Amino acid sequence: MNRPGALPPGTRIADLQLDRCLGASPLGFEYLARSTGSGSPCRLAEYMPERLTERRGAVVAVRPGAAAAFEAGRRAFQLDADRFSLPRHESLAVARRLLVENGTTYVQLPWHEGQTLADEIGRYCAPVEPADVRAWLRAVGGALGQLHRGGVVHGGVSPARIVRLRDGTVRLGLPDSARWPLSAWMPEVIDFDDPSLAPEQLLESAQRAQAVGPWTDVYGLATIAHLAIASRLPPAARHRDACLARPSLLNFANTRWEMAMLLAIDRALSPDPGSRPRSMDDFLSAMGLMERRARPRAPGESLLGHVLDRPTVTAPAATPAAGPAPATIAAAPEPTIETLSGPAIPPGPAPTPPAEPRRNSGWWQLLIVLLFALLAAVAIGAAVRHPAGGQTSTGQRPSETPMSVAARSNG
Template identity: 30%
Template sequence: MTLPSDDDDRTVIRPVGASSAPTPAAPPAPAPAPQDGGSNLPIGTYLGEFELTGVLGEGGFGIVYLAWDHSLERRVALKEYMPSSLAMRVGATQVQVKSQRHQDTFAAGMKSFINEAKLLAQFDHPSLVKVYRFWEANGTAYMVMPFYEGITLKDWLRNHGSAPDETWLMTLLAPLTEALAVIHRENCFHRDIAPDNVILLAGSERPLLLDFGAARRVIGDMTQALTVILKPGYAPVEQYAESPDLKQGPWTDVYALAASIYYAITGSTPPPSVSRIVTDGYKPIAQTHAGQYSESFLTAIDKALGVLPDQRTPSIDAFRADLGLGEAGSFGAGVTLMPSAPAPSRASPASAPAPAPAKRGMGLWVGAGVAGLAVLGAVGYLALGRSPAPAPAPSAAASAAPIDPVATPAPPPPVAVASAPETTPAATPVATPPAPAAQASLSIASEFDRVLRESHADIQVSASAPKTTLKIDRDDLVFGLRSSQNGFATVLALGPDNSLIRLLPDSLHRSIPVVAGKPLRLPPDRIPIGDPPGPTRLLVIVTPEQRDFSTWGGREEGGYLSLPTDAGTLQRVVQEAGTVSPLVGRARNCSTPDCARYGAAEIRLDIVR
């Protein structure tokens, strides 16, 4: 069973170095005359406010176009449901089923296509594809997404030549497992994870899970075309023939993700799962690659590749725990589940934050003999937009239940979200921005959210940590960032006691320069983890110029700037900052509108004993 080469209903990614498309700042060039041949719409066709400017890819189940959004003046990817084996183009835009006997299959595939759009529109995670809007027209359906540029993980591995090291793989796994944890909490499963279904975005190499190919699976199910559905080596046995003893669930995605990492390490896939049922020829990589990676890392991959579900790592959170990443349930970076009905963007805190104590109970920094070597106390958050309580265990149902849409199927007004070749992690909301919060709801946590929400699309920032669960007195704080533009980094930390610290710049490093496209490992000096335990928020901001925080009236402690968080100070600095959050700081020696530009990303950690 092999996957057909033209099976491409996924979001198509323009490879880095491919022919250029119109820049986001300018409208597209005049469209060439329409050409016959093929089922794609002619270049220059308008679908609502979207003008088609190119074809990014055409597969057996859909066509992805490059389009220009004339309303918001941005490039987008527009995906059309068009199963070429079942339907044909009639006239300029209409899609018609070829034969009445295909009608039910076509309709089921389109329903699945729409449900997938609804599903993706409800999630906002930097490693999940965003859906701006979707609608039905012309006998078919469409969805509009950001235009992503990058390279598939499969192509990256092929070009790289040698196997990536453990740090690189852990940096890849951290956001991917967080994204899967988000959809699993809603009892939804990807079921199509493979190296060619993960892309690394240009400039940052941030991983992105492509859309789920739901229409492809439904049509394959109805036509009994397993070759369309499954990828040998990545598909676990329960996907071949589900039975009461072989249900699909979170463990199904665990297997496929682990198989993708196995491929990255070995250059080949694990033996097909169906053959392993008869004679299991799988050789544990904890044996074949001992010494090249840590034993715990290799053992976690082997466990996740158990051939039967009851022999396998049961959930993404369990997989993260085995990898040392910690549970993603309440502190996955940049995760938002968009509401299915109008609702406040986040709950107001029960009360205003208490003034920061003069002496922090955690003894935030303990002198270590040299300036700048300090113990970072856990710094967590006060109020998030959703409850951090663990979600109910997902059902073992073979497919996700339909989820109410966040928008009506008819074309809604365009969402005012800037788009660029790469989207800013956790900073591009799908929902309409809420009205300004009342002063009573002000908190440092809400300002963290505001910074991420108002991040500028032209400064793409990604940040991640190889480990998000850190042990007191045992682990050090280590993370990395990338930016699409040159600038300077600021890193703020918010603690469980509502303490706010500017970690970087510090007394030894008065500026943290960032070079566009170049990974930056931080911090420059060792920061061991100290008391107290609790959830952590790190806010990473990149600005074209250095920022000043003097209006906060903070004080230096142990080489770091401690900022007051009492309600009075917060209200004052918010009012003084005007249209931007005071957490961004003030530009030094800058009076142009560009002074307010910044990119931001967030890392959430859990500090434990």
């Protein structure tokens, strides 16, 4: 992209010296820089929104009235650097440092020699080997799966953000999350015709936050697979009719591409998020790029033990002459949610219940007799203490007030 305002070569940012500008976008610039000490190269991303700032020497000055928008985008820019500062996976770019200089923020990234898949496949239409495509999908999908298990959704998976290195491996870059909060002031930062954007990413900000999930990254990775197989990207999600009319990848089923893999990619490109694989592991398993693994059980957990640990029961070769086998043994039902709600009964004859001890009811009768005797004794004692005339033992009627009480009440 042609955009004036980039820093000239030789500019110093902390202990880095800029070599040249690698690219520009409405969000800022990217440079090739070198350490002034070791001379090792790195990439340096500068946050400088085009419509919100202007260059004054090396300083980034915020235009009047744009401070709130500038800070909202800068927080998202810094959040990307924070989320990707740990080496989670070899196929994910790592943010080395966050530098605050010249009134803005810079992110230092490793330098990798290579070109993006968008250039290699989309622009130059280079032939792609199926083995390479499977390796890319397995590597990037595994990296995204680790992100998802950590509660992070990338949200920017596209051929333009995946660099193929000289050794054939791939690296997925940062997602440029600053474009989403800036889109309220700068709509041009979102390319709504980008085929890698999932339909739920085109919603309003409040709805988008609730709708985006691992299935969003599944959609982005499926667009890369579509590009590698069909040599073109699928239609943009904003054109729903074109998405629904998209030719199925099953037209490419041959000895190079398995039908199961093509069906999984078609499903992952569904405009409906509920129709896609819900996790990256499910997507990779459906494409045959990953073995489906059972969920590890927590210590002491036994609810699914009868399902996960039960050996496979094969049907007998012949039915015994004594009689047909019970239906519950011949055709065991597939485990469902209902069957997981309680302990399963293992196949086989039911054990003989232990003999119930005989209850002796004589002591119950004795207890009842004693209870009645106690109640009768209480009633007789009450009658002796309170004669039938209604007077107490002192001859005082219940309606009379004792003198001592009357004296106290009169003062």
